[in-house]
Amino acid sequence: MALPVNQAPELSDAAFATWQDIIEERIGLQLPEQRRSFLKTCLSIRMREVGFDDYLAYYNHICDGDTGLIEWNRLMDRLTVQETRFFRDPVAFSLVKDHLQNRLKLSSAPLSLWSVGCSSGEEAYSLGITAQELLSSTPEANATRYGVTGTDISREALSLANAGSYSPRRLESIDSSLTGRYFTQQGHKYQIVQSVKDRTCFVRLNLLQLAGSPLKNLDVIYCQNVLIYFRKWRRKDIVTELADRLAPGGLLVLGLGDMVDWSHPELTRVPGEHVLAYFKRK
Template identity: 30%
Template sequence: MIALEPSEAIIRRVAELLESEIGLRPESALRARLRRCIRDELAVLGLDFERYLRALGASASLRQALLNRVTVQETGFFRHPEHFEILAQHILPTLPQPLSIWSAGCANGQEAFSLAMLLDELGIDGRVIATDVSTSALLRTNAASYAAREITGLSPERIARHLTPVGQAWEVNPSIRARVSTVHHNLIESVPHRVRSSSVVFCRNVLIYFSDQHARGFLDRVADALPQAWMLLGAAETIWSIGDRYDTVRLGDTYAYRPRSVSGGRVTGGALPARVAASQVGAGHADDVAAIAILAEAGRESLASGDPAAAVVSFRKWAYLAADDALAHLHLALALEAMNDRPSAQRAFGAAGRLLGADPARHDYAIDGYSPNELYKLLDAKQQELPQ
């Protein structure tokens, strides 16, 4: 008789497989979703858990079916419109044509078609390459057909211009569909050749599901393969905690990223500076401002090299010297999380949130262009992920 519920050991083994296969973080919040997905797969296959695990390890098609269930396809047309605004106002007008945009982790295609619509409206010669690890998501993108509830991000003017009603659905018009092509791609693998000429990379709300190691690897590969490309990430994605390959550029009310130049195998331009105000360092410790910059850099280098324990040591010293610095506690929390010391990470995230909330304007200097609201979103997400 097939068991009704997978055991914790089964869930752990599948989570480890998914981390290895697609970089998915093996966190507690994933377990309930995994449990449902495994139950659904077993209902289709008629296997018991042990037989399913053996088959899963041997069959790429079974792994793909599970990935299609597990991966989150939450998206919408012109979601987070501020990114499309800076693209239209500040980035696209500066780029040579024809141009390519990579929609990395395109989900069901609304992002890719939003980008294609924007190119059309601006009269720009360009195309969009949409990639995803989910084959079902790519099928939805290729179909370009959406229910009424899936087009709520479009204005009536855009619906009239770019969509056609077909039965109970809305189909993207052929002129927009012609600008979008799809590629099956796993973001923890090499950057596909087809996207290497892209001028812009949209990869929003994808890296939050990755382990730090895999997120850092993806960003490094993009920096190497597309050294001139603009990168747009989700507001809660913490690029400063997983590497120093990018500069932050404030454009309007939001931010974009560009790879730093590389010379002689070393990143030039300097790492994210620890710009600590003297008022946040204890009385009689003015010299500690320079020491903090060294500690912050050492901690980030330790994280980048896969040594979170050494990073924790550096960030604890930073937090001691600048006890009122929200960013010090945030870096410490991220390093503790990388060590899987979740209770300590919870306390450090809480301290960062309290310090930021006490006087948000005071901490603008410390986040190198990141708004306090973005840090609030990150801290809220982390507090929800970690056990109370």
């Protein structure tokens, strides 16, 4: 029996613990008590859509073979899609720009950038705009290419990223001159230009399976607003894996507060209290 509209049953302690366990086991996402209401809302909405009125019955359904796996992926889209915007952290993007500028002085090899937990694509396209702006304003680097990879666990988010169409609110942090150069208005939305879109690809990736990713030798790895949902020990494992995928001299950008008491023998922290980033020693 489906749930009545606007009515959700209470999520018992036992049911909450059961859902906490499977979500953390499968994707590493930690849902503390403070996010209980969030989980209840996501579950109840999806349960209503597929005709369940009991959290444990729905749990058994998503554990049931291929059909359950398909439903699990749809549920994860609800749990993991997050709203973001272009150039959300100006200080971090300024650091990326300076780093790429220095990198171009040393080599004309293609620039390789990775947006980890890219959500609906704003962060990845922001990296692409940063690279394209720099290359177009550096005559000696005209022949240099760049590529951006955005990864996320949510298929729904990746679909939005591939579409590259955004509401004006997502562009609030962008200078109007950049908006004019890198977006075309289509009705009430703004479409990322094809030149940036062509150099940006989006791939589904579960961070618990990071070791199997082919990405390596990155000039920039940008990972913000992702690690806060993982346990501290798992964050360290993920960041260590990311660090190993940097090219010599590469830049790793994290979110403020993502990591405490973490170090890597090949990385040096970038000075400054407004950004958490590391350079890989050459």
